[in-house]
Amino acid sequence: MSSFIDKVLGRNRRSASLAKERLKLVLIHDRTDLSPGSLDLLKDELIAVISRYIDIDPQGVRIGMEHEGREQRLIADIPVRPASRRRR
Numbered sequence: 186m187s188s189f190i191d192k193v194l195g196r197n198r199r200s201a202s203l204a205k206e207r208l209k210l211v212l213i214h215d216r217t218d219l220s221p222g223s224l225d226l227l228k229d230e231l232i233a234v235i236s237r238y239i240d241i242d243p244q245g246v247r248i249g250m251e252h253e254g255r256e257q258r259l260i261a262d263i264p265v266r267p268a269s270r271r272r273r
Contacts, residue, residue, distance in 0.1 A: 209249075224248060231261060240266040 219227075228248040235241055245264040250257055 219250075224250075231263075235263060240268065242266055 228246060231248065232241070232243045232246055236243070242264040245262075247260075247262040249260050251260050252258075
């Protein structure tokens with residue numbers, strides 16, 4: 186029922202979540218002085234370094250910042266692909 190009301194009133198949950206993500210990026214920039222472009226560059230460099238040691242899914246990597254009170258955390262969600270077993 187609420188999805189029907191949202192459609193009638195022109196509410197779009199996807200637009201709201203995109204706006205929320207953009208706001209988070211703005212807040213990250215303000216608090217850490219790390220621009221979204223710098224965050225993307227950091228992501229690319231992390232993928233390159235970690236890929237040297239383990240097989241990861243670069244398309245699934247998510248990098249973000251979390252705030253808890255005055256603490257900030259860089260959160261990296263990096264999907265690892267299963268290691269292929271070698272036959273002896």
